[in-house]
Amino acid sequence: MEAADEWIPDAGRMRSYAAAFVARATARGRLPLDYSVASLRLVDALVDGLRKGGADRERAHDTLFDLGAYVGEVLVRRAGGAWVDLDERQRAYFGQPVGVRMPDGRIWNPVGKVHNRFEAGGPQESLGTFYLVLHGRARGTAA
Template sequence: MHVDQIIEQAQEFVAYHADTDVTLDYSAASIAQVDALLDDLHHRQVDPADVGDLVVGAASYVGEVIRRTLGGTWAAADEDGADSGAAIFNPRMIVAGSSLWPASKVCKRILDGANDSLVLYYETTATIAAAMRAIAQEQEQSA
């Protein structure tokens, strides 16, 4: 799946939830809304493979929130090879030099529940990104 398709999947996820009480505005706070949706699936013991479209949409949305708020980028399919001709949707993101796989995280959230919170995932990613940027800035200033 190419980057523009991932962004389109996120947009479709938002549109699908537009007439519900779920507010998806690409803010960091909206991650909690997705987390709650996935928590419901966890409590109903839904297999992520049975809700593939939801996994793709949620992962695309979470990745887009990260990209927009933390400055991450999607790795093109031909950059990492993981998506080339693969039947499984699991594109890689790069945030401050670190690799993330939002689809894997969404599946783990459904399977493992609150132990794999998307809110904590986002907060941890934000903390690491800020630290990496601070180190890079410090190195630039000392050079």
């Protein structure tokens, strides 16, 4: 991935970013990154491991982005969301150029949520809980 100041992700490529991350993460190990809601607990653990391992936000930037792409793809596959490019106002609010629009029209920021987990840690920033309390999921989607 290119340096953050040279590279701006777009909604049309987020699925491929998530897939590339899963391929890299599962190539050497047996990480159960299967786009399930349960796998979000593993994402919590991976983010916590980065923080506890002493990584600073700049050094962890690409990995945090990849984890955010994965979380967003879980929202797309399991909750009926769709990746969207954010407008200028939304970018200013979320601090990200992309988000996930839920079936009810609400926009969520999975990449930012992963960054929040890294910065704050703790159960209040759990990505698994984020999904479970997520408003706007399509009816009948797996929880």
